[in-house]
Amino acid sequence: MTSATTPFRWREPSILPGFGLALGITVTALSLIVLIPLAALFLKAASAGPADIWAVATSPRTLAALKLSFTAALFAALVNAVFGLILAWVLVRYDFPGRRLIDAAVDLPFALPTAVAGISLAAIYAPNGWVGSLLAPLAFKLSIPFTDLSFGFDGKVAYTPLGVMVALIFIGLPFVVRTVQPVLEELQSDVEEAAALLGASRFRTIFRVILPQVLPALLTGFVLAFARAVGEYGSVIFIAGNVPMISEIAPLLIVIRLEQFDYAGAAVVATMMLLISFALILAGNLIQARARRRFGDV
Amino acid sequence: MSDATLPTVSAAMPARSSGRARGESLAVQIVLIAISLAFLLLFLLLPLVTVFVEAGARGWEAYRAAITEPDALAAIRLTLLVAAIAVPFNIVVGIAAAWAIAKFEFTGKNLLISLIDLPFSVSPVISGLVFVLLFGAQGYFGPWLQAHDLKIVFALPGLILATVFVTFPFVARELIPHMQSLGSADEEAALTLGASPWRVFFSVTLPNVKWSLFYGVLLCNARAMGEFGAVAVVSGKIRGVTNTMPLHIEILYNEYMGAAAFAVASLLAGLALVTLVLKTLLEWRYGDVIAASRRH
Amino acid sequence: MSVAVTIETIEKRFENFPALRGVSLDIQPGELVALLGPSGSGKTTLLRLIAGLEEADRGRVLFGETDTRDLSLRERRIGFVFQQYALFKTMNVAENIAFGLRSRPRRERPSRDEIRKRVSALLELVQLPGLEKRYPSQLSGGQRQRVALARALAIEPRVLLLDEPFGALDAKVRKDLRAWLRELHGRTGHTTVFVTHDQEEALELADRVAILNEGRIEQVGSADDVYDHPATPFICEFLGEVNKLPVKVVGSQAFFGDRPVLGGLSQNQGGPASLYVRPQHLRIVDETPLALPGVVEHLRRNGPLRRAEVAVEGLKKRLDVDLASQVAPAIGERVRLRIAHGNLFAAA
Numbered sequence: 005m006t007s008a009t010t011p012f013r014w015r016e017p018s019i020l021p022g023f024g025l026a027l028g029i030t031v032t033a034l035s036l037i038v039l040i041p042l043a044a045l046f047l048k049a050a051s052a053g054p055a056d057i058w059a060v061a062t063s064p065r066t067l068a069a070l071k072l073s074f075t076a077a078l079f080a081a082l083v084n085a086v087f088g089l090i091l092a093w094v095l096v097r098y099d100f101p102g103r104r105l106i107d108a109a110v111d112l113p114f115a116l117p118t119a120v121a122g123i124s125l126a127a128i129y130a131p132n133g134w135v136g137s138l139l140a141p142l143a144f145k146l147s148i149p150f151t152d153l154s155f156g157f158d159g160k161v162a163y164t165p166l167g168v169m170v171a172l173i174f175i176g177l178p179f180v181v182r183t184v185q186p187v188l189e190e191l192q193s194d195v196e197e198a199a200a201l202l203g204a205s206r207f208r209t210i211f212r213v214i215l216p217q218v219l220p221a222l223l224t225g226f227v228l229a230f231a232r233a234v235g236e237y238g239s240v241i242f243i244a245g246n247v248p249m250i251s252e253i254a255p256l257l258i259v260i261r262l263e264q265f266d267y268a269g270a271a272v273v274a275t276m277m278l279l280i281s282f283a284l285i286l287a288g289n290l291i292q293a294r295a296r297r298r299f300g301d302v
Numbered sequence: 303m304s305d306a307t308l309p310t311v312s313a314a315m316p317a318r319s320s321g322r323a324r325g326e327s328l329a330v331q332i333v334l335i336a337i338s339l340a341f342l343l344l345f346l347l348l349p350l351v352t353v354f355v356e357a358g359a360r361g362w363e364a365y366r367a368a369i370t371e372p373d374a375l376a377a378i379r380l381t382l383l384v385a386a387i388a389v390p391f392n393i394v395v396g397i398a399a400a401w402a403i404a405k406f407e408f409t410g411k412n413l414l415i416s417l418i419d420l421p422f423s424v425s426p427v428i429s430g431l432v433f434v435l436l437f438g439a440q441g442y443f444g445p446w447l448q449a450h451d452l453k454i455v456f457a458l459p460g461l462i463l464a465t466v467f468v469t470f471p472f473v474a475r476e477l478i479p480h481m482q483s484l485g486s487a488d489e490e491a492a493l494t495l496g497a498s499p500w501r502v503f504f505s506v507t508l509p510n511v512k513w514s515l516f517y518g519v520l521l522c523n524a525r526a527m528g529e530f531g532a533v534a535v536v537s538g539k540i541r542g543v544t545n546t547m548p549l550h551i552e553i554l555y556n557e558y559m560g561a562a563a564f565a566v567a568s569l570l571a572g573l574a575l576v577t578l579v580l581k582t583l584l585e586w587r588y589g590d591v592i593a594a595s596r597r598h
Numbered sequence: 599m600s601v602a603v604t605i606e607t608i609e610k611r612f613e614n615f616p617a618l619r620g621v622s623l624d625i626q627p628g629e630l631v632a633l634l635g636p637s638g639s640g641k642t643t644l645l646r647l648i649a650g651l652e653e654a655d656r657g658r659v660l661f662g663e664t665d666t667r668d669l670s671l672r673e674r675r676i677g678f679v680f681q682q683y684a685l686f687k688t689m690n691v692a693e694n695i696a697f698g699l700r701s702r703p704r705r706e707r708p709s710r711d712e713i714r715k716r717v718s719a720l721l722e723l724v725q726l727p728g729l730e731k732r733y734p735s736q737l738s739g740g741q742r743q744r745v746a747l748a749r750a751l752a753i754e755p756r757v758l759l760l761d762e763p764f765g766a767l768d769a770k771v772r773k774d775l776r777a778w779l780r781e782l783h784g785r786t787g788h789t790t791v792f793v794t795h796d797q798e799e800a801l802e803l804a805d806r807v808a809i810l811n812e813g814r815i816e817q818v819g820s821a822d823d824v825y826d827h828p829a830t831p832f833i834c835e836f837l838g839e840v841n842k843l844p845v846k847v848v849g850s851q852a853f854f855g856d857r858p859v860l861g862g863l864s865q866n867q868g869g870p871a872s873l874y875v876r877p878q879h880l881r882i883v884d885e886t887p888l889a890l891p892g893v894v895e896h897l898r899r900n901g902p903l904r905r906a907e908v909a910v911e912g913l914k915k916r917l918d919v920d921l922a923s924q925v926a927p928a929i930g931e932r933v934r935l936r937i938a939h940g941n942l943f944a945a946a
Contacts, residue, residue, distance in 0.1 A: 015408035020489055021499040023406050029398035030414070033391075037467050038420055041432035044442060048435045087341045094338045098331050106339070108582040112346050114521070115574035115581070117528025118426075119548035120567040123555050124349040127356055127564075134348065174345050194684035197651055202698035202753055203672035206326060212697075216688035235425025238530030238548065242555065255427035259535060262431060267440055274428045285423055299687045300735025 049275040052268035060272040065248055066257065070276065073254040076165060077233035080172030081180075085226045088180025089218070095181070096188040110182070113175045118238025125171055126242040129162040136162055163245025168253060171239040176229030183225035187218055220295045227288035234281055353571045356564035368554075368565035376542040377550035377566070380461070384533075384546060385526040388465040392522055396473025397515070401507075403474075404481030405489070415478070421470045429467045430535025433460055456538030461546065464532035469522045476518030480511050513588040517581065524577040528570055601662070602627040602789040603648060603757055608657035610643055617643040619813040620657070625757075628787045630780075632800035635810035636836065641793045644810070645759050648791065649676045661756060672701075677755030677788070681762040683746040685734040691745050692717045692730035698753035720748040723782070740771045751786070760792035764799060776803060797837045801825060809833050831943045834874045841880070841917045843873040844945070851888075852942060855912050859890050860937050870945040877905065877918040879939040882925050889934040892917065894927045908933060 015023070049057065060066055095107050113121065129136045139161055161167050191214065199209040237255040244251045254277050261270035326334070357365060368374060399418055403411060421429065435441050437454035447454060454460045488510065492502045508515070530548040537544045539553065547570055554563035603625040610618040618640045625631050633641040646652045648659055650671050659666045666674060686694050695717045699708055708716065721727050724744040734742055743763065750758060763779065764772040780803055783790055794800050800807045801821040808818045817829040828834040835842075845852040845859065847868050852860040860873060883889060895916060896907040906927060907916040919935060927933055 014410075015406060018406055018486070019493060020405050020486055021493075022401060022503070023408075026398040026402035027406075027408075029395060030402055030418075033395040033398075034414075034417055034470075037463065037470060039417065041436055041467070042420075042424070044435050045428065045432045047442075087337070090334055091338045091341065094334050097325075098335060100335055104586075106342060108578060109342065109346055111578060111581065112350060112574065115524050115528075115577045116350070117530060117548050117567075117570045117574065119530040119551050120353060120528070120570050120574070121349055122530075123551060123560075123563055123567060124352045124356075127560070128348055128352050134352070135344070170345075174349065177345060192682065192684065194680040194682060195686060198678065198680060198684040198749075199686070199697070199701075200671045201649060201651070201674075201676050201678045202701055202749070203675075204697065204701040208701055213686055213688075216686075219688075231423045235423075235428065236531075237425065237427045237534070242552075255425050255531065258425075258427050258431060262434060262535060265440060267435060267438070270431055271435060274425070274431055277425060278428065281423055281425075298733055298735070300733070 045271055045274055045278075048267060048271035052272055056268060057272050060269045061276060065252070066254075066273055066276075068249045069252050069254040069257040069273070070280075072165060072168065072250075072252065073234050073277070074280065076168040076253070077172055077176075077230050077236075080169050080176055080233050081226050081230035083169075083173050084176045084180045084229045085222060088177060088225060088229075089184055089222060091177075092181045092184040092188055096185060111178050114178055118175065118236070119242075121174055122171065122239040122242035125174060125239065126162055126167075129167055129170060129243060131160060131162070133162070136160070162243050163247070163251065165244075165251050167243040167245065168240050168251060171243050172233040172236060175236055175239050176233050179229040179232065180222065180225035183221045183228065184218060187221040191217060217299075220292050223288060223291060227285055231281055231285055234277065350571060353564055353567050356560065357568035359564070360561040364561055365565045365568075368559075368562035369569060373542050373545065374550060374562075374566055377545045377547045378569070380458075380545065381527050381547040383458070384461050384465050385523055387462050388469060388526050389519060389523050391466055392469055392473050393515075393519060395470070396477055396518060396522075399474040400477035400481050400511075401503075403478050404484075405486050418474050419471050421467055426468055426529065426531030427535055430464045430532040432467070433463050433536050455536050456540065456544060458544070460536035461533050461544065464536045465526050465529055468529050468532045469525045472522035472525065473515065473518040476514045476521070477511055480514040481507075484510055513584060517584050517588075520577055520580055520584075524574065527573060601625065601660075602629070603791075604660040605644070605648070606657050606660070608644070608647060608654045608659070610640075610647065610652065610654050616813050618647070618654075621810075621813070621815050622657075623808055623815060623818065625789060625791060627789055630783050630790045630803065630805045631792075632804035632807045633791060633793045633810060634795070634797060634800040634807050634836075636795060638812075639810040640813040641795075641810045642761060645761055645791060645793045648757065649678050649759055650674050651678075675753055675756050677750030677753060677758040679743070679746045679750050679758075679760045679763055681765050683734075683742045683766075685742055685746055685749070687734045689733075690730065691721070691726070691732050691734070691737070694734070694745060695720055695749045695752050697749065716752060720752055723751070723786075724748045725778075738771075739767050740775060743767065743775065751788070755788065758788040758790040760790065762794060763792055764794075764796075772799075779803065801837070809836065811836075826939075828874075828941055831872060831874065834941050834943075838876060839918060840874045840876050842915075843875065843913065843940075845871055845873045845942070847871050847942070852940075854890060854910075857890065858888055860940055860942075861888055863942065867944060872943050872945055873937070873940045874943070875917075875937050875940040877920040879937060880908075880917060880919040880935045881938055882906075882919065882921070882927060882933045883936040885934065886936055889936050890917075891932065891934055894929055894931045894933055897927075897929060906933075908935060910935075 052060070091110065095103060095110075126133075128134050129139075131137065131140055161170055195213060195217075196209055199213045200206075204212070235255060237253070237259075240253055241256055244253060244256075246252050246256055254273060258270045258273050258277075261267075261273065325331075369378075399414075402408075403415060434455050437443050437447060437460065439448070439455075441455070454463070488506050489502050492506045493499075497505070528548060529546075530552070533546055534549060534552070537546070537549055539545055539549055541553070545553065547566055551563045551566050551570075554560075554566065601624050603623075605621060605623040605625075608618050608621045609616075621640070621644060623631075633644055635641045643652060647654055650666060650669070661669075661674070686697065689697065692714075696713050699713050699716065702708075717730065718727065721729060724747055726741060726744055726748070729737070729741070729745075734745070737745065743766075747760075764775055767775065776799060792803070801824075804821065806818060806820055807824050809816050809824060811830075811832050817824050817833050819827075824833060825837055828837060834840055843854055843859070845854050847853075847863065847870075849868075850861060850863045851858045852863060852871065852873055854873075890910055892908040892910040894906050895909045898905050898907075900920075904921040906919045906921055908919050909916050917935065921927075
């Protein structure tokens with residue numbers, strides 16, 4: 005846009021009024037409420053000095069907390085991706101009594117305060133709770149492949165890393181359903197018919213034709229659920245048991261550091277969490293943009 | 303004009319009603335529906351029902367006592383007060399942001415949108431932490447505040463700041479896509495007819511977007527009243543003074559007063575249900591105007 | 599086997615809307631048949647019924663001697679080109695074309711090499727060689743259509759079905775593809791049925807045209823048959839511009855008012871009738887016995903032709919008359935019109 009004849013303009017002219025006022029309010033509020041406070045966080049973390057930052061960042065307790073937060077969030081997001089996809093499919097494709105009610109209920113985790121969900125889940129999955137008491141006799145050895153996150157399931161969910169996952173599944177569920185649903189609704193029926201006429205089985209049609217089209221939205225939902233789960237606090241702390249090194253999540257560690265007036269320590273852990281989250285969200289967006297470039301909106 | 307693009311009965315029907323090439327077998331359908339229902343039952347319905355069951359476990363009198371004792375009432379008052387300040391603030395900023403973004407073209411617009419969304423990807427605990435770092439006793443402005451006998455952290459201003467941070471994107475997020483899809487033609491027409499800028503806004507723009515504004519306010523309010531992590535960090539949890547309802551629930555729960563905790567929780571769960579019902583009604587009734595973003 | 603596809607008294611309803619009301623049609627091997635009709639006439643439904651995408655309420659579709667109700671969609675081997683092409687956008691062109699072959703049960707599936715050869719041969723056939731690696735989003739509308747055709751041909755279909763094959767293309771590409779499709783059909787000889795609402799397209803391309811209206815086939819025949827000898831007033835009006843004259847038939851002559859306008863009629867029916875005359879069948883003539891007097895009220899250009907609108911006493915609507923190049927009446931001029939050819943239908 006910058007050339008000799010048309011000088012650079014940072015905004016297009018318009019006859020509508022109020023641009024300055026509206027943008028002024030927005031930028032001022034954004035700066036005061038969000039940007040300056042976040043900058044203070046980074047500043048505080050940096051002020052700790054390299055040696056202290058390294059010490060906090062690599063302390064076993066910090067690493068254990070970050071690892072728990074990220075792995076539990078990852079598995080919760082995976083569970084939500086699978087069940088959220090099934091749920092979205094069922095809600096879009098099938099007609100059954102109560103469908104609209106269930107559709108509405110999916111948003112419950114958005115509406116229910118996290119502390120309420122937290123104490124409720126803790127009560128349900130506690131050893132004497134409705135589900136916890138059913139699970140107690142089911143003790144078995146559970147190990148998750150490709151990670152060292154393996155724990156013998158001793159019949160307990162509440163007050164273990166499994167409990168953390170349960171809470172994170174609860175709060176992440178709507179993200180996947182709500183991002184996948186509109187995409188499923190807009191799928192053209194002729195593509196499926198074409199596949200069937202070309203001789204593809206229903207299975208092949210779903211896995212080779214439909215799912216690849218849904219994948220970008222599924223990935224978005226996954227990343228949103230994951231990002232939310234990593235930072236989640238209220239619904240987790242009641243069910244987690246909060247045992248240092250075992251079921252202590254990173255946000256809780258920040259609170260603990262803060263209660264010990266270790267502001268720099270809290271800031272360092274918080275900064276690490278934010279940076280890792282932002283990197284993951286950015287990666288998700290890049291994959292999305294690539295898919296959109298290639299497949300377009302035919 | 304072709305058959306498929308015409309909204310005639312004959313054209314619309316075949317694509318929808320055909321089950322031959324598209325459906326799964328009835329057995330598969332039943333299995334998938336059963337899985338979905340079981341999953342929702344376990345992860346959504348059970349927690350909700352538990353709140354009300356546990357709340358009533360000790361009977362009506364205990365329930366009434368739990369929600370009318372002075373600390374509980376103080377928590378309810380404080381929660382309402384925080385929401386009553388934070389939500390209107392976000393309405394004003396959300397409308398301003400949507401006006402600037404939807405009605406004008408300017409450099410850095412996409413960056414601005416991303417920054418407005420930023421609080422969604424920040425842990426609530428960090429949302430509280432940043433204000434402690436700024437205004438806490440050892441924070442950047444701590445000494446100055448102490449010298450002037452001002453309190454932000456562990457006081458009402460801190461609760462409000464943390465709540466505003468957490469709920470910052472809600473209103474703007476609903477308004478921006480809706481106002482963008484409406485364009486500026488209505489406003490331009492009103493201006494050429496000689497209406498004053500404020501009149502244009504209040505009698506043209508606002509009525510056009512009222513339902514998506516309401517939708518955004520609804521979600522913003524639910525989050526403001528239910529926020530836990532961010533306010534937990536800045537509150538100091540002084541009973542009767544800086545305890546909001548979610549924090550009061552935590553304290554009761556940690557003191558093994560489960561029934562009382564669930565009693566207060568049932569009030570917030572009721573709020574959640576009302577929010578959900580209103581939200582659903584809005585989506586059914588005005589789903590076409592409330593633009594896409596149904597994800598937070 | 600003399601008939602490729604037999605359609606027997608098909609009926610189909612959607613909710614309360616009867617889409618097809620007793621349709622029968624035989625399609626010969628190698629034939630190119632057009633299903634022509636306005637929107638809502640049931641032509642797309644009929645095509646989808648042949649494909650097996652819809653089930654008939656009554657009647658049946660036979661492929662040769664085989665009742666298609668016994669066949670799965672795969673066993674039907676239908677090559678179907680959708681109006682919007684329905685290409686798989688997450689697959690490149692080669693994967694799209696190979697999809698049908700790769701969907702076969704392992705025993706019948708060609709080898710990788712074989713598939714690759716088939717794909718490039720098909721791309722050669724549809725004149726898109728070398729585009730294997732492109733994605734549908736990177737193709738033009740015309741190219742997408744040809745990929746969709748190649749994909750349909752890959753499964754060696756027994757019948758090729760095309761739904762509004764040129765509907766989504768702009769006018770220039772349409773014309774080119776039309777000629778190309780005709781030529782391709784000549785070379786490959788697939789039994790082909792296509793749906794269109796464009797009478798020009800149907801008449802130009804098809805060996806036979808089946809004209810549908812409100813769920814029934816009103817006439818089947820070659821382009822010349824249906825154009826020159828329309829079976830119903832609907833067909834007459836649907837196939838092109840036409841003037842309508844209320845007449846009375848007495849003996850072998852048709853009278854407009856008291857004036858005989860058309861003679862030599864073989865029909866033995868007397869009484870009121872409608873005479874349909876196309877603009878090109880009205881001539882401005884000097885005195886003749888069978889002629890209609892009128893006044894030129896308007897002159898305009900209709901593509902390559904000049905057109906006069908002639909007011910005739912006793913007729914509300916002016917008659918459209920195509921002018922021969924040497925004839926140049928002036929506005930207001932009194933002329934006489936002779937009807938060179940017309941179609942007579944007893945008044946309803």
